[in-house]
Amino acid sequence: MTQHDFDVIVVGFGAAGACAAIAAAEGGARVLVVDRALGGGASALSGGVVYAGGGTPYQQAAGYDDDPDNMFAYLRQEVQGIVDDATLRRFCDESVDQLAWLEKHGAAFEASLCPYKTSYPTKHYLYFSGNEKALPYRLHAKPAPRGHRQIASGTKSGRDLWRALRDSALRLGVTFLPRTTVDELVIVDGRIQGIRCRTWTSGGRLAKRVHSAGTAFGAKMMNWMPPAGAPIMGLADRIWARHAQPRTFLAANVVLAAGGFAFNEDMLRQFAPAYQQMRPLGTRADDGAGIRLGESAGGVADHLERVTAWRLLTPPSALVEGIAVGVSGERIAAEDLYGATHCHIMVNEFGGKGYLIADSDIWTRARGQGMAQAESILRLQIGSIFTIGHRKAATLPELARKLGISASGLAATVDAYNASIAGGTDDPAGKASDLCAPIARAPFYGIDISMRPSLTYPVPGFTLGGLKVDGESGHVLDDRGQCIPGLYAAGRTAVGICSNSYVSGLALADCVFSGRRAGEHAAPTTRSSHTGDAVRNSG
Secondary structure, three states: OOOOOEEEEEEOOOHHHHHHHHHHHHOOOOEEEEOOOOOOHHHHHOOOEEEOOOOOHHHHHOOOOOOHHHHHHHHHHHHOOOOOHHHHHHHHHOHHHHHHHHHHOOOOOOOOEOOOOOOOOOOOOEEOOOOOOOOOHHHOOOOOOOEEEOOOOOOOHHHHHHHHHHHHHHHOOOEEEOOEEEEEEEEEOOEEEEEEEEEEOOOOHHHHHHHHHHHHHHHHHHHHOHHHHHHHHHHHHHHHHHHEEEEEEEEEEEEEOOOOOOOOHHHHHHHOHHHOOOEEOOOOOOOOHHHHHHHHOOOOEEOOOOEEEOOOOOOOHHHHHOEEEOOOOOEOOOOOOOHHHHHHHHHHHOOOOOEEEEOHHHHHHHHHHHHHHOOOHHHHHHHHHHOOOOEEEOOHHHHHHHHOOOHHHHHHHHHHHHHHHHHOOOOOOOOOHHHOOOOOOOOEEEEEOOOOOOOOOOOEEEEOOEEOEOOOOOEEEOOOOOEEEEEEEOHHHEOOOOOOOOOOOHHHHHHHHHHHHHHHHHOOOOHHHOOOOOOOOOO
16 A cells, blocks of 8 residues: 555645645645745735625625525526536535635635726725626626625735635645645556655755745736846746755645646647737746646646636726727727626637727716726726826827727717717617716727737736536546546636636635635545655655
8 A cells, every 4th residue: 555645735825725725634634735936826916806605794794685596697607618507506505605614714804895896996895896787697697796805905815815725724734845846746557646846955044035035026026027027036946946856745636726827828829829918917837737737647628728818997987988999990898898708809809909988078087086996006007098008189080090990980889879878778789878978078088908018007817727627526537537536626727617707706716616625525535545644755
């Protein structure tokens, strides 16, 4: 019988990895978590929004009735069968409990409802984070706010949520090895038996301190200013290489929770070329390594073409009253759609080109809202829009010429939009009537919302596809649809709830759901296999 160092090894210590580790430890397993950096991953850099519904205490406190059936009816439109109905139903049925489980492990939420439409509520903690109020979604499910943001100072919600999970995992006795790169899985007679890796084994306090600072700061810079982040991360890599040594750790079960592949340019070119100009959100560890590990054991990846990239039209909220058009002047879609949903249409049907059109009244309202509705990086975006990031003209034909779009097409679109407002009829694109305002008063303004590189107004995004997993257990599936013994995947390393269509909070909620699922399932299968306790260096 193989002598195991641990019962469960988790690769990656973001939200999915932390939840897998916690769940496995709660089930009695001895757990090792390894992470290429210091832990946190994309989750710690996120907005810290967890998509939850079905009647959470915070929904109720805000005056909204929701139930699992209603949540399922909405999400089924977003998911479009990418996971089976039974898995989605379980996700919805367990949503209230999932939020309570997070709070048990240190998370904190509250019911302050954001009163305006926004892509991120920097001053509130509950909001409509997806397409709940937009057509056609509202026809099939009663709108309810399900974006629950971790309580934090400013916009540090993702960091604070992850730290709470990390601390809970460590209190439960989970062993954490940072600065550890997994090179391959140990496979014996077709079953996973552990990992071979390189981990930091030498070096003094100063080297660790410099490496930690470089890794943390470099990760932030890679998200918002990659040219500045690359040399910092390069220095951290060189320090790590001097101190890393090979190790092998054995365990009956391995959970791959190593993120997606947003930072792997080659994989993006191969599977999602239309999204090459997005600004990857996450860390350099989101390079597909976890997916490749799964494939090396016979796992099958799917939906790698699915990417979420969101062009944020808000804040300020008044900009949604304008219209977004393509080069032809044709309306892209209703502007009250979630930013990633709208961007998906722009990329796939309009060649990634789009322009937001507003008149003087809309522009004035938006300027008045600007800084009051945003903090941190969103203020940089707003500052860019209202200074160098727009074109202005006395007439719509002149604005069309400055933007390089069809003047006749724009005129026809604006006429149809204004006519529906004046006549009290439905907006041609289906935008909610309370978000429609005429484009009539000069001067007119245009913002380039195209998929393009920009330091101040980027299109952030990350990948949604991954390894195919069993909906009941989280086991990685092979090309026959059979579970690979001892191998699980979670978060963005796996196909999950958000792998068809992302709305804010759904990725973190799926990390919690899929991480718990894998950890809970892995723990009972290993409890009887304890045959050794020493962590061994097998070379």
